[in-house]
Amino acid sequence: MSAPHSAPHHPSLPAGDAKKQPHLGADPSKKASCFGGGGDHHPKKPGPSAAKLALASFLGVIILLAADASLTGAGAHRRLRQQYLHYVGVGVGGGGITDSLSWLSVPDRPNFTDDLLARWLAPGGSPCRDARTANISVEVLDDAAARGEATTLGAGEIHEVTFWALDEAGQRRCLGGDYFEVDLSGDAWKSRPPIVDHGDGSYSFRLQVAPRFAAGEFRLTVVLLFRSWEGLKFSSSRFKYRAELRRIPLLFRPDNNASLPALETCRAADFSRDAWSGRWTRLAKNDSCEDVDAAGRYRCLESDHPCEAPWCDGPLGALESNGWVYSAHCSFKLFAADASWRCLDGKWLFFWGDSNHVDTIRNLLTFVLGITDTSVVTRRFDAVFTNPSGGAGTLRITSIFNGHWNMSMNYLGLHSLRNRGFRQLIRSYFMSGDRVPDVVVLNSGLHDGCYWTSVRIYAQAADFAAQFWSGVMDKVRARGRAVPRVFYRTTIATGGYARDLAFNPNKMEAFNGVLVEKMRRHGVLTGGVIDNFDMTFPWHYDNRCNDGVHYGRAPAKLVWRDGKVGHQYFVDLMLGHVLLNAICNE
Template identity: 40%
Template sequence: MVSNWSNISRKKSEIFTPIPVSNVQPLQTCNPGVCQIVLLAISLALLSTTIILFQTLDLRHLQNSCFSEISTKLFSGTANLSSSSTLDASSPIIDALNTSLSDARDETIFGTEAEHYRDVPVRDKAWYLEQLTENGTRACHEIATASAQVFFGPDLVLPTGDLKLQTDRDYEVVIVSYSSNGSRRCSGGDFFEIDLNGTQWKSRPPIKDLGDGTYVVNLRVDGAFAGVYGFRVILLFPNWHGMELTAEEWVLARDIVYLELEFAKPEGSAPVPVPEEELRRCDPAEDYKRKNWEGRWTRSKFNETCRANEKGRFLCLDRNQTCDDGRCDGEVGRLESNGWVYSAHCAFRIFSRDEAWDCVSGKWLFFWGDSNHQDTIRNLLNFPLGLYTGSPYRNGHSTHTNPRNASQSVTVTNSFNGHYVSTGNNLGLESLDHSEHRENVTAYFNGTVRAAPPDAVIMNSGLHDGNNWPDVARFERAARNASEFWKGLWASVAAKPTMVYRTTVAPAGFNDRLPARNTKSNVQKHEVFNAVMVDTFVAQFGRDNLRIVDSYDMTFPWHYDHLCSDGPHYGRSPSSSSWVPGGHRYFVDIMLTHVLLNAICPAK
């Protein structure tokens, strides 16, 4: 068994974390004069803590700038753990952690090998439905989560107390939830935002809910990106409350911990081997079968002085600047991202203009989903294809010709599903309950519009559903109806379209009106809704007939503020009059257009 654990959150975030009641000592009487001195000292300490808290909150908005070189320090200095902040194997919390993790793993409560973390069952549609159905059936479900503590294993802590991790190695971090009286929570459903970011790497470390108030986070940085990272844990929603239509009333957005972690290459020894696919170019026939991507944004070259031009575009690198770190294939300068590129279990091709036209020439692309598709269509036409057109209508159908080669053209259809009326909102999948919407979609597949059906169908639903469905059970029924509708269309045509499902983005920032972190259409709800949609459509089509694009994973590392998004949209056009002083960043959606091209065109 592990001999001791390190409690980071108690060390660095005591203003947010209640002390467990088992650690509270009985009150003692004292001399009145001494008491007055003690009370004065306490008052001064509280004043200092309040000042630090306001300073922390004031800096919070700088934490996740799209182009920030490294996160603003919410707590000064790097993590240093004294002997008083470690827990030995006989501690009650260690016994509790061992109990809660024993069903998931056979060895220790904390391990550095990837196999420990990967033994935890996948949180899929069935698991979410089970947990949400059971929620409220036990007395402990009514005990609200107020805060949490973060525990690192002893192999991460140096004798000096500093945290130092090796690259090319998987580490586990355990989060434990507590109620306001300091007692441990007995069930899951808390939504923690986990952020790992530095100058050249930004990701959402995978987190698994064990269903008993314990959560396991997996940390890993590849050897090419050694350096100092900000590691942040935020408790956004407690007790599944992000799933409610009144989610705004339950948002906590409470910082649990912010630390600097150093990832260094092993000295004099080979990296610990971890079973992981080599980052090769993504194969549309195989690599898009994976339901959940666990990717990262990286960059090896960037311009520290880059600013937006007069049109709001970030032309930071030469357009022909190539990928050279194995994280993409092609010219990263075309993303206008100042070097940032997304990779998952494989590396994506960044298409040149000629390659993009060769990919789509003669094809009919059919988009069915929310208004993000309008941005993606425009960005596909403007950036990879170089046409520079305006945004399509919510419901539109048009053909575009390559200005350099008149023999090449592509037809694009956009079918908005936020409402069965093009000017409406907040129905989502319920749009299919209306004959008008079903008939409009069917017309593109039964020969009414064109003799042949579309070559590729890119589907999505979520942002409007988040504002509509009162519970996940009714959303799940709507997802089954939608999958049956689309399977019927697909089966009705002789030439089968390539079917692609794009997961819903992670709503960004804080907003009173549009989908955002704190609204009813929020990141916790869409993590669950995405699992429901993906599993339902995979069950209907089969793994070989459906390709998954995980836009939720792509957008999550950038969802903390509005620098890359206005809330629900990550692809708004560059503009000199952006809502962000100095210009918003639009590269996340440009990356998505290339991911979609990879999905519908064979790898060469």
């Protein structure tokens, strides 16, 4: 195989502000009323007839529905929307959204690139805007944590928590741009709560734990990785902050009467979301399995150990994760070899992205399809594989490394498309012969973090890339061929030491959002999005499951970066099964 993409190696909990602050929602000095209140007193008039009362009630319902549509839409003003939700009885702030339980999701992000650039370039000019964040105030959780107590929340409910960025003097900032890593972990649960930067120094995140996993104590950890958009800078390692500001104990109270909607197995339409909010759950555990075997494999459960509905479907043991599995707004089928070959037989898959694609393809072939000789799987290859069991099944895979137009070099990313020969190479797979690929999986890649000096310039490169791929698909249509289903697989959250480097999670999350938006606007993503960033984030804090820039290195019984033996590859193997769900569930 060619040389792998590798990164250069670089090598107290502050007290919170306990002062109480006013609620950010409805103004407590004003009393809500349907038809107004107060004012001058007038003599009573004769009461309305029953018909008039019925008409007024009907009109009131129409007004309320109109308010619902306008105040919960994507363009709604946040403060007005909070007042509306408070008025109709839906909890906000530290409370739970309890009227009807639903799965937590990421808010819509309209005009992602323009909004990102506007926030990034927001001027200072006042002490609270120019100050540097040194701590946070989490009003609804800090008091209990200061007493050494765990805060108890209802399981299944979505709990929204608002916190403020504080400067070194403990004063609130009034500008956003800080990048916080938020982790919610228990013995059988790991997730990244979605966080929203409101742009005024306040941030909010939402917590949810399914009742099935509510037992035991949870830890809510908040890390300030970068301040004031500094993670987006070209040489971000000089600006790292990486301070753990909170580690708060939480308990989730099971409610036998609370039930979340059924988590269905993913179908084609489920890949339409631009960003996911999933969780890793542990459905089984072999306590005696602490180390890898001689081949570097984590074969802790029997390979056919079954999944538990609704969290997954199929052989959980095939993940070699000792019971961990990922699910999001839908759950995923885990494919046995025969089912995989039935799905993939006769298909042509085309991959374009960084070297993480190489790992995923190799792991898919090895762990799922049962192919032992994967020597052909390099940065750039085009090969046909056959079912090793002797049954029916052939599969063509093409993979083009995009870190550089020269496959032996690195750190150009999307700029590789400026090379004419590289563009022609890509087009050749769609413009010649009787067939075009059935499925295309695109990825921007970590190399972009090392090349582009600003978000503004990257946005231009992303637009060029989206136009290029749109043009490729237009030529496919002009040939009278069916356009492939095209997916964007978001770039990983780099782990351990690499959290500080030029391809840090702050920058990669922003670049993911920019490129997805550009691809959407040019009509490229006919298949949808596979959010590998969300999948990898819960495991990115150290190097137990990654070498910093890969989550799927081949098994080997070697001392890893943290000084321990082994390297858990199950995070990338889970991605392989997610890809099969996208490919097979048409």
